[in-house]
Amino acid sequence: MMKVTQEVWGGQEALSSMPVADEAGLVLALGAPHFLRDPGVWQGLRARWPRASLVAASTAGEICGTRVLDESLVATSIRFERTRTRCERVAIDQASSEAVGQQLAERLLGPELRHVFVLSDGTKVNGSGLVRGLTRSLPANVTLTGGLAGDGARFGRTYVCLDEPSEAEAVVGIGFYGSDLRVGMGSLGGWDSFGPERRITRSEGNVLFELDGQPALALYEKYLGEHAAGLPASALMFPLTVRAEREGVGVVRTITAVDRAAGSLTFVGEVPSGHFARLMRANFDRLVDGAIGAAKTSLSALTGRSAELAILISCVGRKLVLKQRIEEEVEGVERVLGPKPVLTGFYSYGEISPFTPEARCELHNQTMTITTLAEA
């Protein structure tokens, strides 16, 4: 059995005034970027959990139970009965995202490694490369989930820290070790494709220059109209589904930056030349259904056991679209998982998970991605 507690802070004073809590091995602190820049917040966290690994990420909104919050810090402390955890941090620096992923995986390798949960910087990383590096170096029986940190809808500076505040862009991985841990996962979007299929005619990694020989930025500006001034955030209204073949399953990609001079768009994941792309649009009910579908998938992998902790990583694009209705998707998840598990999580710039536990782990955008944990 795991022991999970959850606390929410809206300001430093409240945090620093908290007494020492029960011994927890791991604390997940998810909050607005200004919390993670603040040394006082870190002192407060350390004072409350003196011996825990403090893993923190900035967000575009926090999930606490069925509530979706802004400008708060949600700390979830986890104490496992038999499962061991180890956390590692790798700075992004000059290394390729793939190399960073590989390095992180190698550091986490160890006997009985069961699952890796990864939190990454949200704007400087090539998420596809990171996932490729991680999956290449992890044994096939080790599952992988996680997400990319956020910075509201600003797409400015994101933070991922381990035990102390840090300005450097980094990736933090949590390794879960032991045979008593059950991990479930599921990821689903719920967006609808529309309009013509376009071929990616010029791109470099995660930077897209041209679709069908035309500047990609111009296409977004045309579709967004006056909302083009709000790029890159407003592009979340029209994510792109990218697939290698005209027919087949694709991945959803959203924009994190625009370069108006170059006419280019930067995505969280790769947008390879020669692949096919199609704009997508939101359908409120289908987004909520997507979250429910992800919850069902994540639960099925626990083979009848109830989840004790569910980490929900949902895309910032869903929050911008669903607006006041955003909590509907979290409530939908709770209806599936039941009242037992503590729900925590955040709105992200990218989600890392296989669609189903048997599938290949990929970077996603615009999905609700759920990791469920239970200890036998």
Next chain:
Amino acid sequence: VHKLLERQLRKCFVESWPNGADFSRFCEMVEAAYHAGDEDRALLDRAIELASSELFERNRQLEHELAAVQRLELELRQAEKLRAVGQLAAGVAHEINTPIQYVGDSLTFLLETLPCLVGVVRLAQTASSLEELRAGLTRLDEAADIEFVLEQVPKALELTQDGVRRVAAIVVAMKDFGRPDAREKTSTDVNRCVEASMLVAQNELKNVADVQVELGNVPEVPGYPGELGQVVLNLLVNAAHAVAARFADRGERGLILARTSQEGDQVVVTIADNGAGILPEHQLRIFEPFFTTKELGKGTGQGLAIARSIVVDKHQGTLTFHSVAGEGTTFWLRLPTEASVASQPSRARPARST
């Protein structure tokens, strides 16, 4: 109550307890929701409109491209037809040359015998007595065998007429092949297509095989005569090549059968040979474009692909075959008759529900 309104009411009037109802916040939330709803709808309407116009434009572009492809396909078929006829040109020239030669020989004979015949006529006009006429005829008979001339002249004229007919038939067959078909299908005499193809391929066939032709009493089919002739010609030339591949080295001749018949509401053209046959591993591929087992320069691999397209796509017929390697091949070209086409519902017309 709408899910969103319920949420707003709960947040502002239930969860706000014990601080009391927050009516101003409720108003703000409702206004924000209306405003966001309007904005979202406008953005999506605009996106759908843009996507529709993009799709419309692409559709138009595709129509242009399709028309261009169809034009190219037509040109390719015409070129392939002319290429096929061109490849047979030497044989066709030979087929024309043979009658031309005996027409020439007959005319030479007629010219040589003309003085004798003219002499007889002049003698008949000028002789004053029967004795003079007999003496004159004896002189003429000594110079040229009058009985022989009388016997041979009609034969020479018949030969000349036959030769001219044969040349004319070949020229008509060549014209049938060379002329592009009309845009619309016309009533097509399949037997005439087979005969024209036989004539054009005659030289190719007669050197390697004995050809048996059995033309049945078949109705006309709606079709493109030039293109159907091209299909039959292609099958005949392939049969000639297959027969040559099996027998030529042994100095033997093969058999080729060309038959037309009616089966129900279809006209069937059967082209069979006892040539080399098609290897099992090639049988699935023979209708693929550019697939050929013939040596370089002898086949482009387009013949059967185009033949199938002509039969299936343009005539709604079938082109099937049975082949045993080393024993021979039979092709069946089945074409719907006018009656069967008339009884089929039009493909272009959508089915109407009642």
